[in-house]
Amino acid sequence: MTAVLAQTVGSVYPAYLRCLDEADENGAIDLALALLDGGVPADTVLLSLVAPAQAQVGEWWQRNEWSVAQEHAATHISERVVAAVGATVRPRPTRSRIVVACLDGEWHALPPRLVAEVLRLDGWDVTFLGASVPSAHLVSYLHRHDPRAVLLACALPMRLPQAFRAIEACRRTDVPVLVGGRGFGSDGRWARRLGVPFAGDARAASALLSAPLPSALPPALVDDTEYPALLAARVELIDLVLDRLDLSRYSPAQVDATVADLGYIVDSLAAAVYVDDGSLFAEFVSWLGEVLASRGVPLHTVGLTFDVMAERLRDFPRAHNILRANSGYSPTA
Template sequence: MSIHTPHRAATGDTVGQLADDLWTAVSAGDERTATEVVLGALERGVDPESVLLDVIARVQGKVGEEWAANRLSVAQEHAATAINERAVAALSLHPAARTAPTRGRITVACVDGEWHALPARLLAEVLTLRGWRVDYLGAQVPGPHLIAHLHRTNSDAVALSSSIATRLPTAHAAITACQAIGVPVLVGGAAFGPDGRYAFLLDADAWAPDARAAADRLAAGPLPRPRRDHQQLDDLPHLADQEYTLITRNSAALVRTVFTALEAAFPALRTYSELQREHTAEDLAHIVEFLGTALYLGDEDLFASFITWTAQILTARGVPARSLPPTLSILAAELKDFPRAVCILEHGTAALTRPDHGSRPYAPVDRSTAESAS
């Protein structure tokens, strides 16, 4: 497997030091040193899987935390992520990470519209290390392309990744399409909830909270082949009425209307620069998009989690989060004939006014959302 020292399990101290060294390099934008840290760990015999999951993934988690706290800009976050991706690529080519396939074939892909590819790439590398033949398709894979690939390769299963909850309707379509041709689907990523609640709601065949758990699940035995009586699309609440369809179809007009009304309700908006106004419109579009997803899933807490997280992000950037309640109120007035949407918006407003709203769980959103509001 390797021409170097046999692999050894990394101790907590080793992992911590490697993660610290990698973070120092990544946060400084030093790709050369970051790669040297990763390859040096392999040369010393540290298990490649541990380097991937206990070092690189850990540092990537810190990248997200530092961006949320406004200690990294979007550009710095993108650069750091790119360095981590190249560190993974360097690791995959090292002799210590060469493993002959001894298991079946797995396709790893991101949901269409999902650009956060590093979690899927980490899983693909871990599965490769564990002896699977892996087809890694990368970010934003359109459903028809995914299905065409499965027809061509006869994969044993699909591992589908999504980090942003607004991609869940698209994920649902991909899950259903894979199952329709008899291929089981394991899903993972922050979009599916910390406890996998949306994975089960969308009837995925399996869910894992992280790459190591996903690899363990696949190693435990084949995923069950999809049943003929699998849940159909019409089991979800979004087809019980037309709210989801009408709101998502008319989202651009809705954003324009709310923006105009917000200028009257929130006078500070009138002093914004043209760029700030553009960013505010983008933020409104994200709010409507999350509202649509909450309608699709029938989950008020998803929207409340997103809106309170947005308030925290705006506050960290010195942007007044007090504009959020009037925004939701205006949106509710525009949607007064949509009772489920109004209920979700009221739930979000109530969450904003609770003194403990800062303790609500993190809701993933496109990294440009809150940064752009500043």
Template sequence: MTAPGGTLTPITAPIADAYLGLVADGDEVGATELIGSLLADGVPAQRIIVDLIGGAQRRVGELWAANQWTVAREHAATAVGERALAAVAARTTVPPRRGRIALACVDGEWHGLPARMLAELLRLDGWRIDFLGANVPGRHLIVHLHQTGPDAVALSCMLPTRLPRAHAAITACRAAGLPVIAGGRGFGPGGRYAQRLGAQAWAATGEEAVTRLATDWPPRNVTDLPLPEDESFLGDEEYTHLARCRPQLIATAMDRLPTVYPPARDYDPVQAESTSEDMGHIADFLAAALYVGEPEIFLDFVSWTAEVLSSRSIPSTALRQGLTLISDQLVDFPTATSMLTTALQSLPRT
């Protein structure tokens, strides 16, 4: 990427720490002033987006997972990051010279800041960007594509639980004759789920997406592109059952929980609601793993959840019982049962 003129001052650790401190304090004014001073000193806008704003957001996620920050503080920090990104956009002007890209988070995906960062990186590289934001229903995305006629579509998916909807969006884009470049952790290590679901390309980072789009992509003739691998297993009987019966699975698990986990008898309404949400996460990640035929999706979720619970002094017994209560209701579904059994075996016994 071409950097603006001026002295190329790097994003040093003290600068990153100062910005994180402003984010932690919810200081939008201070954060945008710091951004302005860095741009005035010649720091490339791309480095501010990737190293400073992006680096701080990764740290914010780590602090939440470690139970050092509340959800409210994490949300406030993200809002500051959005304002800081807007400050970069307001102070940098690059005429569009390449083409037009529609960029959206898939239906149900609310993590919009990473996609917004990509939008600004692409804008800085000369693309005209239609940034559609978070949680874009597939039907509205397709209407926009027919109305505007972009050269390509960029889809962001940060959580694997959104993969079925990502697949629907990718399929619809291809039917409209538009190539899709996918990004986000939800598409798995190396983006292997993206190709399986029909995306023509995947980028691990925003900078990689910029490079890819500036060189050998997007393809000009989507009909000549290879189709994805066999899709016959996608959304099979086990996935369909789990998706349809999700409310009943959660309700039954919550009804049985106090019997197998006595501390749940004393849960207040907030704790009960939180536990119900956790049961929902178990069902959703299991469904995603079944949809794409990748047990690692579910096993990685269970491992991460165990670490988060441990940081909050919640014993693994609680997670174990949740998994068991879901498993007991899926005895007629061997693939789901196998994933749950492997997950249970991976948990420490306390």
């Protein structure tokens, strides 16, 4: 039966992608509801249709095949599909209250919303607080409602330091904390560095919640001053690289994009230092290289950027070593 249902969803998947491509909201909703009418469970529709389609949208954007506007339109349609599925299948909660939220500054709300909906389908009484919830407001909410647990989502590893501060704030309410999202690593390794349980997907989250919740572990973080000092040097590092780049042929929009990219580089480097894991920065560099190559940005600027920053950060041993380890980066390496 599972194989038959998977085949059913698979047969609809190309048509669903076309709906996203053509910004056909009604068509996408009709396809999802038709699957429900045909006996496909709602969680299968969400996890085997909506989720992989959204991942494909992200890949199209990364390869510069879709614009930001197209990606936003597709995300909105997927959110409408999730809402339609949720309105059609309305199970009454039989289990404890769970809060699902995105970190402050985290705007990738669709993946945690999918988790929230699947948990609701599994009987949990779920409150989804949406994108970018300030920690102080989240803590106040937890104090007021005292849920069984709070699930925090993080999509970008560069935001791990902020994630840890939010985790610690939630722990002080005595509400157990679980985390999920690509920001913690596909295998949750950076969640383990922060001493917090990790759920790789919605079903894993429900399984963790159904069992006695694990106790918080002490974070495996290096206690030194390199991370805050690196943050303090952020603007200086960006300016040093800009001084070395030939920006004469850049449009104002290209200059703005370059400044943003340099900021992402510093933030990812700082996060790698924070969790003491150079693989975090290496993964970011690989992703950045693919994005820049798809947009026709000369990749030699990446190596130049690392060399300039490494020279400035000679007194920052971990940051310096991470940069030097990636200074010979090329998209074919």
